[in-house]
Amino acid sequence: MMSPSTSVIHRRRPRPPLDTTIHGQQMLSDPQFFAEQFLNSLQFSMLLFLLAIGLSVVFGLMDYLNLSHGTIYMFAAYVAFSIAQLGGSFWVALAVAPVVAAAVGVSLYFLLLKRAETGGHLTQVLLTVGVIYMGTDLIRIVYGDLPKGVPQPESLSSAVNLFGILYPAYRLFIIAIGLLVMIVLYFALERTRLGALVRAGVDDRATAETLGIDIGKVFALVFGIGTYLAGVAGVVAAPVFGVYPGMDVSIIILVLIVVVVGGLGSLKGVIVGSLLIGFADTFGKILLPQFAMMMIYLVMALVLIFRPSGLMPARRFSASG
Amino acid sequence: MASRAFVRRSIGLALIVGAVVAQSFAGFFTQELIAEAAILAIFALSLDLLATCGLISFGHAGLLGIGCYVFAGLTVLAGGSPNLAFPVAIVSGGAVAFMVGLFAVRTTGAFFIMVTLAVAEMLYAWGFRSKMFNGADGMGGIPRIDLTAVGIDLNNPGTFALTVIVVCAVIWLLLELVVASPFGRTLAAIRQNPSRVAALGGHVYFYRLAAFTASGMVAALAGAFKVQHINFISPDLVSWFVSGDVLIAVVIGGIGTLVGGPLGATLLVLLKETLSSNLGHWYLFLGMIFAFVALLMPKGIVGYLLDLNDRLAARKRPSECRQTERAT
Numbered sequence: 180m181m182s183p184s185t186s187v188i189h190r191r192r193p194r195p196p197l198d199t200t201i202h203g204q205q206m207l208s209d210p211q212f213f214a215e216q217f218l219n220s221l222q223f224s225m226l227l228f229l230l231a232i233g234l235s236v237v238f239g240l241m242d243y244l245n246l247s248h249g250t251i252y253m254f255a256a257y258v259a260f261s262i263a264q265l266g267g268s269f270w271v272a273l274a275v276a277p278v279v280a281a282a283v284g285v286s287l288y289f290l291l292l293k294r295a296e297t298g299g300h301l302t303q304v305l306l307t308v309g310v311i312y313m314g315t316d317l318i319r320i321v322y323g324d325l326p327k328g329v330p331q332p333e334s335l336s337s338a339v340n341l342f343g344i345l346y347p348a349y350r351l352f353i354i355a356i357g358l359l360v361m362i363v364l365y366f367a368l369e370r371t372r373l374g375a376l377v378r379a380g381v382d383d384r385a386t387a388e389t390l391g392i393d394i395g396k397v398f399a400l401v402f403g404i405g406t407y408l409a410g411v412a413g414v415v416a417a418p419v420f421g422v423y424p425g426m427d428v429s430i431i432i433l434v435l436i437v438v439v440v441g442g443l444g445s446l447k448g449v450i451v452g453s454l455l456i457g458f459a460d461t462f463g464k465i466l467l468p469q470f471a472m473m474m475i476y477l478v479m480a481l482v483l484i485f486r487p488s489g490l491m492p493a494r495r496f497s498a499s500g
Numbered sequence: 501m502a503s504r505a506f507v508r509r510s511i512g513l514a515l516i517v518g519a520v521v522a523q524s525f526a527g528f529f530t531q532e533l534i535a536e537a538a539i540l541a542i543f544a545l546s547l548d549l550l551a552t553c554g555l556i557s558f559g560h561a562g563l564l565g566i567g568c569y570v571f572a573g574l575t576v577l578a579g580g581s582p583n584l585a586f587p588v589a590i591v592s593g594g595a596v597a598f599m600v601g602l603f604a605v606r607t608t609g610a611f612f613i614m615v616t617l618a619v620a621e622m623l624y625a626w627g628f629r630s631k632m633f634n635g636a637d638g639m640g641g642i643p644r645i646d647l648t649a650v651g652i653d654l655n656n657p658g659t660f661a662l663t664v665i666v667v668c669a670v671i672w673l674l675l676e677l678v679v680a681s682p683f684g685r686t687l688a689a690i691r692q693n694p695s696r697v698a699a700l701g702g703h704v705y706f707y708r709l710a711a712f713t714a715s716g717m718v719a720a721l722a723g724a725f726k727v728q729h730i731n732f733i734s735p736d737l738v739s740w741f742v743s744g745d746v747l748i749a750v751v752i753g754g755i756g757t758l759v760g761g762p763l764g765a766t767l768l769v770l771l772k773e774t775l776s777s778n779l780g781h782w783y784l785f786l787g788m789i790f791a792f793v794a795l796l797m798p799k800g801i802v803g804y805l806l807d808l809n810d811r812l813a814a815r816k817r818p819s820e821c822r823q824t825e826r827a828t
Contacts, residue, residue, distance in 0.1 A: 244610065291791065298798040300610070301556065305751045306794035308744065312787030320781055432617075432740065439614040472625040476618040480603075483615050487607040 214344045216461055222350045224457025225357025229412035230430065231437040231449045232364065233405020239381040239444020239493050241398050244300045245292065247310035249427030249434065251406045255280035255413030256422045257318060260327050269332035269418070277410030284406025285399065311427060318424045326423035353415050360408060361450060368446055377401060381444040381493045433460070436475060440482045442492025451490050455482075507809050509676070511802060512759040515766065516669045523661050532729075535661040537769040538668045539725045544749045544761025545671055546718035551755050552679055553711045554691030555605065558613040558743050562600075562620025563716045565738035566593045567723025569623075569633065572642050572733040577632060582645045586724050593720020594713050601712035605705060608694075617740060627735035638734025642727045654728070664725055668762065671718060675758055678714075687711055691756070752793050754800025763802060 234248045258279050259272035267275075287310070295306045335349040368374035379387040380394045388394050420426065433456060441452025456475055463474025482489065488496050502510075523534050547560050557563075570592045574585035604615045628636050644654040647663075654660045678684045686707055689697050694704050727733050736742075745768065746761075753764025771789065775782035797804035 238610075291795075294795050295798065298794070301747075301751045301755060302794050302798040305748060305790050308748060309787040309790030309794060312783040312790065314787075316781045316784035316787065320784075436614065436618075439611060443610070469629050470625060472628070473622050476621045476625070480615060480618045480622075483607055483611055483618075484603050487611055489611075 211344055214341075215346060216465060218341075218346055218350065218354065220458040220461035221454075222353045222357075222457075223461055224453045225354055226412050226416055227430075227434060227437050227457055228357050228449060228453035229360060229408045229415075230434045231441070231453055232360075232446065233402075233409050234434055235438045235441065235444060235449045236377065236381070236401055237398075237405055238438065239496070240377065240384070240394070240401060241296065242300075243292070243296065244303045244307070246304060246307040246431060246435075247287070247292070247314065247427075248405070248409055249431035250311050250314035251280050251284045251287075251409045252413040252416075252430065253318065253422075253424075253427035254283060254314065255410035256329070256417040256426065257322060257327075258410075259414040259417045260322075260329050260422045263329050269330070269414075272329075273411070273414050276414045277407045280410030280413065281403045281407035284409070285403045288399070288402050311431075315424050315427070322424070324424060326421045328421055329417035331418040349418065353419070356411065356415060360411070361446075364446055373397070373400070378493075382495050433475070436479050438489075440479050440489055442486075442489025443496040444493035445491055448489055448491040448493070455490075502809060502813075504806050504809065505680075507806055508757055508759050508802065511763065511805070512672055512676075515759065515762055516665065516672075519665045519766075520662065523658060523665065526658075526661075528657055531657045531661045533769060533773055535657070535664050535729050537766045538661065538664040538762075539722055539729060540746065540749060540765035540769060541762035542664070542668045542671055542725065543719055543722035543746050544753070544765045545668070545675055545758065546715045546722060547746055547750050548755060548758055548761045549675055549678070549718065550711055550715040551750065552684065552691060553687040553708050554694070555608065555612050555708060555712065556747070556755075557616040557715075558740065558747060559616030559618070559620030560715075560719055560746055561738050561740065561742035562616065562623045563593050563597055563719035564723035564726065564742065564746075565620070565623050565627065565735075566596045566716070567720030568727045568733050568737050569627065570720070571724040572633065572639065572727050575643050576639065576641055582643045582728070583647075586645055589724040590717050590721045593723070594717035597716020597719075598709065598713045601709045601716075605708040605712055617743070620738060620743060621740060624735050624738040624740075627738055630735075633733060636735060638732055638736075640732045642731050642733060644728045660729065664729075667721075667725070671721075672758065672762065675718075679758065683707075683710075748790065750800075752790075752800055754797075754802030754804070754806075757800070757802040757806065760800050760802040764800065767801075 230248065230252055234245060237243050237245055237248075255276045258276040259269075262272040262275060263269070291310065292303075292306065295302045298306075331349045335347075335352050337348055338345040339348045339351055341351070366374075368377060376387070376392055376397050379390075379392060380397055384394055437449065437452040437456045439452075440455060441448030441450070455478060459475050459478045460471070464471040467474065519534060519538065523531060526534060543560070543564055546563070547557060550557055550560075567589045570589040571582070571585050574580040574588060575582050600616075600619050604612060604619070607615055627633060633639050644660065647654055652659060652663065654663060679688070686697065686702055690702070690704050690707055697707075698704050723737070726737060746765070749764035749768045750761045751764070752767060753760030753762070771786065772782075775785050779785060793801070799807065
């Protein structure tokens, strides 16, 4: 069932030129092309995942809507750019920039964001939009308005022959990092004490606190890990998408969509959400190039109509709304 | 000590008087600014009406956009009279809001925010590619309402600004009546505790749907004024930046206070103008101001003033003011 407003739009929109659609479908029947796009979608999904997991758990644990999460991502990308300028290798950037990003993120949290913890979502939106504005302009003052490039690491600059398909090694590396983080997080959340504390906090914060768990400390740690992963995303995205002021805003909406589609506060939800949105975005651009932007929003609208709390939310958020 | 309603209404009255006086002394450029602020104020009122029942929309630009596109389409493309297009645009905004609301108001909180964003972004995507409206490049030549029959020339910037102020004031008064009515009280009750309203036999869904529809009509009205004002239509009017702007205006002013929206809208327009014409990196300062407001006045400026008023009242007559608590 489609929302009536979208059907209004469908009727009023001009007919898409048929040849492009057929062209897109023909391309899809080419296995080489299909495999490439499949991997591209997977790679984009992994980036979304790295960003969304921090946002989702922070939202789940503290009910905090932190729109400035993307600013940390942008900041890490610029740190990676600076390291490259200073002659440091990509691997140095990957080791250093996320740590710097996490340090900045956690300081930002304790200095500024924490003060709006009890203020409700809208106060948090106002505060974090303020942080986005400040961050973007500070970046502009230091680095200027023009997009910058970060080189790929030498060792990953070639293409890999994957069952007869040539695919850039660097993009496979992004996929590998995403999968690695997923596995590590899964075991950390399911099998460690800290993971149990986080899950307890997300499911029922009040009870967890009554049992003597210091949710404030758990949260600070989770916030640090979340911003660290946003930093990783910023560094690995830099060679592919470039580094520019405003790269935070252009991705944060997609990340929010991932979080909402997947359902709040759960790792599974974020994985499912990022895969769905990553694939919808990439294949939407191929199948319906005119309406590529519409595709993800359509997916989100459909998911929320049938599952108003997202696909796989943590237990506390699974009640309607 | 003054009641909360008295404080709110005084602020509203002061805003109207201030706008009218400023408008009569202003030059062309300031008149344009005042008109812009007044249109954003109407838009902010529509968002705050929805917030009365606890729903926050992050896609309100979509409903504004319905007003924009219907008005521009009927006047420029269909060659219709702007006087006819205006009410049609308002009704279309209500109709679209009703249809979207049938599905959207089933969700609340962050999910409602995202559903409304999705719908607005789909309209944006359509507008971006629409050949009829010249897509992303936009289309000009949108006429203004013709009121020469009653001696009002809206092509005069001062008259246009004054008209928009008057319309904004009328809408504000109407909404004051609405929130004070049984309907409005039910909306406020739904915001405070939807389960309890449902348990008492209130139709939460229908009240939310009605609020969303009414909000859509007011937003579309603002949109119809917007395209008349700037004489131009492009999908930028529907982008989520516009939804964000109006949301920020309402939050700065004070959500759930009605006058907060227009106050925030006026401040936002004036701030952006002053900062951008005097400073190079003005977003830095705008961001700082947002952060200051969020930290110092989490309920917005009007919310802060209302609380201040309550505290003063409590100091004088501790027993009486407890009863007036929470009266919106």
